[in-house]
Amino acid sequence: MANMILTRELFRHMCEEQEKLDAQIYQSRDLKEPTLKGLDIAYTSEANEAVKELKKDWKWWTTKERDRERFIEELADCFHFVASMANKTRTVGYGYLAIELEYKKVSRSAREHYPDEDLVYKAVKGTVQESIASLIKIAEVLGATTDEIMTAFEDSLEKNYARMASGY
Template identity: 30%
Template structure:
């Protein structure tokens, strides 16, 4: 099977679905597992931003690491959306709206400053996927990332993750 760099969030969902189906887990992955992974990545992401909660640490800001952690959040967000496809009508509606939101990527959030990571965590624990989508786009825009940055970073990380199957990952 040949894969190519995604151009839409819908294509990210397909790549993520393939990756998830090929990772052999010791047990079935639950929505709670995915949510915990998402939250863990949010904390790791926060630690790489200029707005880190670790005010006692002096750490040189690295935009590449920030983008890598933000991309990891998108991996678990895609995994979560795919997991919720048990109700096909609802999944189709949610996936469509997220894809529309992601692909339009209107420059709404021009003001720099506060990035709503805690609100993102709160929204994901309530399974408010459309709010999570909006918040992810807001965070990307506030930090100066484009849709293309996310698609490129996702693609690069996805290719690395595929190679990890059967080696670092079971």
């Protein structure tokens, strides 16, 4: 089985960058940190947005095709909330292992076969670990690379800083 495109190093980097972003958000806006439930709700919303970009892969009645680039952008947004959760619970290393474990499960079921109803279902209905692992596997089947995921996360991070600067 090939290695997951979300490497341990990339996940650690995402968590470090997200911790800086979160600190700036809380400080600049005098906000208290969200609860894990709040982060879970935000993550679930982003996961649904990612799956929405897969359109015809699950929406059998539409003629609209998937938007791979938008899917990758939405996946990057998902990583922000996964990283925030890992940082909040101080479980960055364990968080990665939990994602990796779920990834191995979904990889066995997906076997490069996509679209796969179970994979899409877990992306929106599973635990956070099942969901992100499913989204990662879908990204891989769509040809995404570690570098592409890192670039998408960095672009999303840049947009978030720009939004803060503009008062968004």
